[in-house]
Amino acid sequence: MPSLPTLSGLPGLAVLRAMGRDRSLLAGLAAMRKHLGNAFQIILPGFKPIVLVGPENNRHILHTHRQDFLWRTESDPVSRLLRNGLLVADGELHDCLRNVMEPTLLRGPVHGHIPAFWSCTASITESWTEDGVVDMLVEMRKAALLILMETVFAVDFRPEMERLWLPVIRSVEYIAPGAWLLWPGMPRPGYKKDIAALDEYLFRIIRERRVSYAETGELGDDLLSVLVGHQENGEGMDDDLIRDQLMTMVVAGHDTSTALLAWALYLLGCHPDALSQAQAEARSVLTNDPPTPEQLRELTYLDTVLKETLRLYPPLPVGNRRAAHDTEVGGYPVPQDNRVMFPIYLTHRDPALWDDPESFCPARFDRSQGASAPPAFAYIPFGGGSRNCVGATFAQVEAKAVLGKVLRDFDLELLPGKVHPHMATTLEPRPGVKMRVRKRSETKDS
Numbered sequence: 001m002p003s004l005p006t007l008s009g010l011p012g013l014a015v016l017r018a019m020g021r022d023r024s025l026l027a028g029l030a031a032m033r034k035h036l037g038n039a040f041q042i043i044l045p046g047f048k049p050i051v052l053v054g055p056e057n058n059r060h061i062l063h064t065h066r067q068d069f070l071w072r073t074e075s076d077p078v079s080r081l082l083r084n085g086l087l088v089a090d091g092e093l094h095d096c097l098r099n100v101m102e103p104t105l106l107r108g109p110v111h112g113h114i115p116a117f118w119s120c121t122a123s124i125t126e127s128w129t130e131d132g133v134v135d136m137l138v139e140m141r142k143a144a145l146l147i148l149m150e151t152v153f154a155v156d157f158r159p160e161m162e163r164l165w166l167p168v169i170r171s172v173e174y175i176a177p178g179a180w181l182l183w184p185g186m187p188r189p190g191y192k193k194d195i196a197a198l199d200e201y202l203f204r205i206i207r208e209r210r211v212s213y214a215e216t217g218e219l220g221d222d223l224l225s226v227l228v229g230h231q232e233n234g235e236g237m238d239d240d241l242i243r244d245q246l247m248t249m250v251v252a253g254h255d256t257s258t259a260l261l262a263w264a265l266y267l268l269g270c271h272p273d274a275l276s277q278a279q280a281e282a283r284s285v286l287t288n289d290p291p292t293p294e295q296l297r298e299l300t301y302l303d304t305v306l307k308e309t310l311r312l313y314p315p316l317p318v319g320n321r322r323a324a325h326d327t328e329v330g331g332y333p334v335p336q337d338n339r340v341m342f343p344i345y346l347t348h349r350d351p352a353l354w355d356d357p358e359s360f361c362p363a364r365f366d367r368s369q370g371a372s373a374p375p376a377f378a379y380i381p382f383g384g385g386s387r388n389c390v391g392a393t394f395a396q397v398e399a400k401a402v403l404g405k406v407l408r409d410f411d412l413e414l415l416p417g418k419v420h421p422h423m424a425t426t427l428e429p430r431p432g433v434k435m436r437v438r439k440r441s442e443t444k445d446s
Contacts, residue, residue, distance in 0.1 A: 004050060004332050007032060020181065025177065025423050026188050026317060039330050047182045049339040052329055058377040060329050061321055061342055062385035064186045069321035069340060071387070075184035078175040084241055085248030086390065094387075100230050101245065102221045102390055104152070110397050111293045113151040117401035118290035120146040123158070125409060128437045133415065136433035140261035143402055144254040148209045152249055152394075154222035155205050164201060170194035171247070172255050175425040204244045206239050223249065229334040249391075251425070256315040257395050259426040263313040263400055264306060266433045267360050271415025274362065277409075278302050282407040283440075302407070304362035306399050310381035312360065315426040317345035319383065341352070344380055345427070351380045411438040 029051065032040055038053040041210045052061065061069055072079055072088045077087045086097045103109070124143045128134055142161065145168065149157035174191045209219075209228045219225035270273040278301055285291075285298045304345075319342045323334045334340060349357040355364070355376060364371055382389035389395070406412075415434040422430035 001328065001331065001333050005036040005038060006043050007036065011026050023138055024421060026343070026345050026421060026427075029318070030190050030346060030349075033343075033346055039332050046184070046338075048331075049341045050329075050334055051343065053343055054350065055347065055375050055377040057329060058342055058344075058347060058380055059382060061319075061340065062377065062383060062387070064257070065327070066148055066281075066385050068324055068327040068334075068403045070324045071321060073320075073322050073339065077180060077188065078176075080095045081171065081175055081251065082248050083244045085244040086352060087248050097245065098231070098390060101223060104221065104226055105391050105394050107393050107397075110394050111355065113147075113394075114293065114296070114397065114401055116151050116289040117147055117398050118405055120150055121402045121405040125437075128410070128439075131436065131438055133434055133436050136265045136435055137258070137262040137429060138432065140265070141254070141258040144257040144261065144398075145250075147257075147398060147402075148249060148254045150258060152222060152253070152322065153224040153246065154220050155206060155224075160201065161194065164198060167201075168250065168254075169196040171198050172425045175251065180433070198247070198250070199243065202250070203239060203245050206242050206246070211310065253391050253394075255426045256389070256391070257381065257398055259313070259315040259428055260306070260395060262308060262398065262429050262433050263427075264309040264403060265406070266414065266429050267309055267312070267433065269412060269433070269435060270372070271360055274305065274360070275412065278305055278403075279407045279411075282404045286408045291401065291404060293397075296397065299404055300366075300368070300401060301362065302397050302400060304365040306396065306403075307365040308360060308362045311348045311354075311364075311379060313421060313427050313429075314344045314348060314381040316383070317421075317423060318343045322412070336368040347378060347380070350378075409440060411440060412436070413438075419426050 032042070032051070033053055038057060039051070041048060041050050052058075061393045070090045071094075072090050077187065082088050084093065086094065086101060089097055099362055121143050124139055128139075149155050170191055171194065174188065174195065178373070180186050203225065206228065209224055211224075213219050213228055219229045222248065224242075225243055227237055230237055268278055281299055281301045283293050320341075321340045323336050323338045323340060325336045327334045327336075329340075343408040347353070351357050355361075365368065367373075369402065377384055380388075382392035382395075415436060417431075417434060419429045419431070419433065
C-alpha cells in the first residue's frame, strides 16, 4: 500500500508563500493540493493530519464508510467546551440526541418561526442610522443570536445581549483553529470567566423552564422545552446534558448563520447587478408583514445567491474526523486515531467540478434555466450522510427571511476595503463587511 504524499523542498516553500500572501490556512491547503493531489499528509510536530479532497473521498468519509470515523477527539477544545453535545457525540449517544432534537428543526416547525425571524431582524435594523455605516458581520451575529434564543430556546435574549456578547464571542473563539492543534494541552488563559458566564445563563434558563413545567405541567415545542420534558426508560435528561445541547446550539448554531448572512451581503455588495436583482425580487414579493413560507419560496433568485454563497464560503470550510481503527481511503493507509481532514472549501472550488469556480455565479444553481446539479458529495455546505448539519433547514429558511427583510427595507452600498476569508470557528469575512445603509422611502413610515 503506497504512502501518502507529503511536502518537502520547493513545494513546501510555495505553500508558505501562498499562506503568507493570502493570510489563510485555506490558501496553504490549496497549494498543497496543487502539488500533491487529492490525498496527502501534513507532517508537523504533534500534528499529522491526513487530508482528503473531492466527492469520492467525501462520500467515503461521510457515507459509505462513516462507521470507520469518529467525530470526537478528547484533546480538542470543542470537546471540552461542548462536552456531550450533539456535535461531538459519537455512536448511540449521538443517535439518541439527534432523535430528540431533530424534530424541532424540521421544515414544519421552522416555518412556524418565520415571524420571529422577521421581527428579530427588524429589532436589529431599527437601530441603523440613516446613511450610516454598519458592520454586517456584527449586525448579522446580533440577529442570529436573537433568532436562536427566541425560536430554539423560547427566551427573550434582548435584555442579556450586551452582558453576554463577549462571553458568546469568547466561547466561539475558544474552539477556533489555533496553536492548540500543534500543542493540544497548551494553556488557554482568558476564557474561563467568559465561558462560566455563558454557562450560568444556560443553567438558569434550564432551571426556569423546569420550574415553569412543574407549576403548569405544560411545555412548548421549542428545543429547550423538548429537552426538559424528554423521558427515556422513565428517566429525563439532567441539567448537564441539556446544557451541552444548548451550548452546542449557541456556539455552532448562531455562528454558522452569522457567516452565511455576512458573506451573502458581502458578495451582493461586490456585485451591484446581483444586489439590484435580489432587492427587486424581495420588494416585489415581500410586504410589511412577515412572509409566508410560500412567499419565501418565491425568492428564487435569493435562493441561488445563498446556494452560491455556501459554495464559495461554506461556514465549515474543513471537516474533521478521527479514524476509529486502522483503515484505508483511496488505497492509502489511515492509522487508528489519526486525524482526517476533508476540505469542503477545496471541493467547492475544484475546476474539475465547477465552471469558473472562483467566480460568484448564482445562475449555476438556477435549475429553471437548465443548470445541472453537481455530482453527489461535490456540494456539501452542511456536510453529508447521517451526520449532516441538524440545523441545515433552519439556517436556510432563516437566511431567506433575514436577507429578504434587509434587502426589502434598505439600499446597501459596500464600502471599499479588502476582505479575506478567516478560518475562525466558521469561515468569516475579516475584518468585517462594512456597508452604508439607507432606508427605502416606501418603508420609512411603515
